[in-house]
Every structure is written in C-alpha cells, then in structure tokens.
Amino acid sequence: MEFYIDFNNGLGEQSLNDLLPHFHPLSLTPASPIVEFETVSLPRINGIVLPQHPRDVKYKERQIQLEIYMNSIIAENFYSYRSELYALLVKPYPYYIACDLFPNRRFLVTCDGNFSVPKEKEKNHVVFTVEFTDVLGAAESKSTSLNPQTFEGERWSPGMNIEMRDDLEYSFKNKKTFSIYNIGDFRINPLRHDYQVKLRAKGKGVTIINHTTGERLKIEDEISKSRE
Numbered sequence: 001m002e003f004y005i006d007f008n009n010g011l012g013e014q015s016l017n018d019l020l021p022h023f024h025p026l027s028l029t030p031a032s033p034i035v036e037f038e039t040v041s042l043p044r045i046n047g048i049v050l051p052q053h054p055r056d057v058k059y060k061e062r063q064i065q066l067e068i069y070m071n072s073i074i075a076e077n078f079y080s081y082r083s084e085l086y087a088l089l090v091k092p093y094p095y096y097i098a099c100d101l102f103p104n105r106r107f108l109v110t111c112d113g114n115f116s117v118p119k120e121k122e123k124n125h126v127v128f129t130v131e132f133t134d135v136l137g138a139a140e141s142k143s144t145s146l147n148p149q150t151f152e153g154e155r156w157s158p159g160m161n162i163e164m165r166d167d168l169e170y171s172f173k174n175k176k177t178f179s180i181y182n183i184g185d186f187r188i189n190p191l192r193h194d195y196q197v198k199l200r201a202k203g204k205g206v207t208i209i210n211h212t213t214g215e216r217l218k219i220e221d222e223i224s225k226s227r228e
Helices: 075-089
Strands: 003-006 024-028 034-036 058-060 062-071 095-099 105-112 125-135 203-210 215-223
Touching: 024 095, 062 075
Parallel strands: none
Antiparallel strands: 003 095, 024 062, 034 058, 062 125, 095 105, 105 125, 203 215
C-alpha cells in the first residue's frame, strides 16, 4: 500500500515511505459518510418530518484512520523517528491525503495529533493508528470535468459515479438554458467546492439564472465576446 500527502506547497503528492522510509502504511479506513438531517416533530404525525430538500442536507466531518508499521531497528532511533512523524503529520492547517487503494481520489484532512506511538520494552517495532478528520465529509476527485469522463486515461475509477455515456456536455453555445451533470454522489456547494463558469456573450443587461438555487446575477455593463 502507498500513502500520499499533499501539503499544497507546490511539491504535489509525496509518498510517506519516501518522506519517512521507516514508516510503512498498512491500511486506510474512512468512516462512512455522516448525514445531518434537520427534523421537525408535528402533532398527530407519526415519527419525524424531514423538511429539507436533498440538496440542502449537510454531510458532517468524519474520521479516517491510517494504520502504520514502524521498525527503528535500535531503541535510540525509535524516539527520533517518532518525533519526525509527529512533525510531518500534525499541522495547523488542512492538507490532502490519498492512497492507491482509493485511486483518483483524495481527502482534505486535519490532524490534531490525538494519537501516540507507544514503545514497548525490548521492542523496537510497533503498529499504531493515526486519526485524521475529513473536513469535507467525503473524498473528492483529483481530476475535474475538463478531463474526459471515461475509465480510459487513468483519471477516473469505478465507484466514482461515472455515467456510462459519452454525450455529457460542459460547454454550450447559443443556448438560453442548460444542465451540467455533476460527477460523484454529493451535490456541488459553490461555497466549498471549486466551481468555475466562463461566459462569453455580447450585449447589455445580461442575466444569469441558477434554476436550482434561484440565484440571479445581472451584468449591468455592456459586454463583448472578447471579454470573459
């Protein structure tokens, strides 16, 4: 198993085994997605009522456990290796982790250091667990809709809710309305997810309407096709 870390520092994904060769990841176990429903109890109505539209349901943060094996060979190394791991994983900011067992996916996590690497007497090796918090509550794809959504090219994998069709469009010309298929099992939240729209138009008072959310954006200035 390979475990990767991306600190958003321009270096991209780096293997844990390359960064700290004495640590060998054994397994990565994300908890199931956690749905937080709003509920209402009404007189003469059995059970509870769910007033939310599915797009407004919230997915909470969840825990991801990484099991690691470490062998320091000699006791003196155990303590320095352990300190190196603490310094690597416990950060005051979120970063990405990934694993070859979950191809083409990554998790945005924090690690608050609430774990330990215990040393038993006469033993210089140990198996321990590091706990991360998946702050988005779900994995995200490493690729975007700019990449063809097929299982060719090693950018998408089974289990990522890829439609078995090749007519999905992400650019439109001379259309007043259009729909975009969102890969995956979670609805896009523009406040948290990268979601970019480029418009080329000509005229004045151009209005863009999101019929899903009811949001409207009106551009008062006159625009030309050369302006995005």
